[in-house]
Amino acid sequence: MSEQLPGVPETLEPLVVRVLAGNASPYTYTGTQTYLVGASDLAVIDPGPEDAAHLQAMLAVIAGRPLRAIVITHTHRDHSPGARALHAATGAPIIGCAPLALDDNAPRADASFDHDYAPDRILADGEFISGVGWTLTAIATPGHTSNHLCFALPETGALFSGDHVMGWSTSIVSPPDGDMGDYIRSLEKLQSRDDRIYYPGHGDPVDNPKRLVRGMIGHRKQREGQILRLLREKPRGVPAMVERMYVGIDPRLFPAAERSVLAHLIDLAQRGLAMAEGDIWSPLAEANV
Incomplete structure (x- = not known):
């Protein structure tokens, strides 16, 4: 900047x-x-x-x-x-x-x-x-x-x-x-x-706002796919997902990253692609990547 x-x-x-x-x-x-x-x-x-x-x-x-x-x-x-x-x-x-x-x-x-x-x-x-x-x-x-x-x-x-x-x-x-x-x-x-x-x-x-916004939409879709792939490996909690997904970022930002992952999971649940039992999330059968 x-x-x-x-x-x-x-x-x-x-x-x-x-x-x-x-x-x-x-x-x-x-x-x-x-x-x-x-x-x-x-x-x-x-x-x-x-x-x-x-x-x-x-x-x-x-x-x-x-x-x-x-x-x-x-x-x-x-x-x-x-x-x-x-x-x-x-x-x-x-x-x-x-x-x-x-x-x-x-x-x-x-x-x-x-x-x-x-x-x-x-x-x-x-x-x-x-x-x-x-x-x-x-x-x-x-x-x-x-x-x-x-x-x-x-x-x-x-x-x-x-x-x-x-x-x-x-x-x-x-x-x-x-x-x-x-x-x-x-x-x-x-x-x-x-x-x-x-x-x-x-x-x-x-x-170049159109290019940036297009990239941001793509980034969110990539995060969603990453979450579903992790859940298909095994059910996980949000902190474990963040540890895998955000390698190399400032650890002070981990709590904020957890909020974004949770937001993705809630959206996936609303679309019938994931579910939670307590703090552990799992994919539903139709959640194919």
């Missing part, structure tokens, strides 16, 4: 400025990326965690211009909590995904849920907000979370992909809210579009 420092604004195109939050971790890569969209008036997409330095960095870019909306893709704690302080500082409404609060602190690609998120307006698929020379259209993309939205900027062909498509890693799908079937269907939905570039919540811009 190109070098980027927390709090230092970077103009990606005339209508888009990126500001990195200082919350780098094994689950957030270099940190959460906030995007400011517009010129004479603005929207802020994903203001990040509660962080005073990041708030000041956003306000420095806003520089007194009207802030039309604080836009939220989903409510993991590295994306939405910063909305409250930004709203207090500017009066801008919080607009975007629906609230979601689960008592699920399992490891995932980012933080757990923001229980205090309270939007002024919820956007459904296809609804939009706009300002001078810009429009942000909501695209429902459940899977990483059930309330996840991407936002298209039709004036430039850009899409803000949140954590549904990231520029450094595949997204973790963590049950009970994360749903692998929904995630793959949402990828297929994006694959059918003609967006020019993706600006993700983590990682570099994606300048």
Whole structure:
């Protein structure tokens, strides 16, 4: 990834400025990326965690211009909590995904849920907000979370992909809210579009999104096949599968990998291809690879 420092604004195109939050971790890569969209008036997409330095960095870019909306893709704690302080500082409404609060602190690609998120307006698929020379259209993309939205900027062909498509890693799908079937269907939905570039919540811009999304769908299908082959060898628990499937990754990421494998297994069970007895999973007879 190109070098980027927390709090230092970077103009990606005339209508888009990126500001990195200082919350780098094994689950957030270099940190959460906030995007400011517009010129004479603005929207802020994903203001990040509660962080005073990041708030000041956003306000420095806003520089007194009207802030039309604080836009939220989903409510993991590295994306939405910063909305409250930004709203207090500017009066801008919080607009975007629906609230979601689960008592699920399992490891995932980012933080757990923001229980205090309270939007002024919820956007459904296809609804939009706009300002001078810009429009942000909501695209429902459940899977990483059930309330996840991407936002298209039709004036430039850009899409803000949140954590549904990231520029450094595949997204973790963590049950009970994360749903692998929904995630793959949402990828297929994006694959059918003609967006020019993706600006993700983590990682570099994606300048060939169709190729990346096609590869991500293929990756999930490969993981599914790998799981079924392991189960056909013998019934297994999730940790034993992860040990075989994720050779060479940072051990700190094993808990998150277990969540993705579990999401695949739940999807396979819903399709009649696998079943669980306690913590041990087995294939059903028709689960041929």
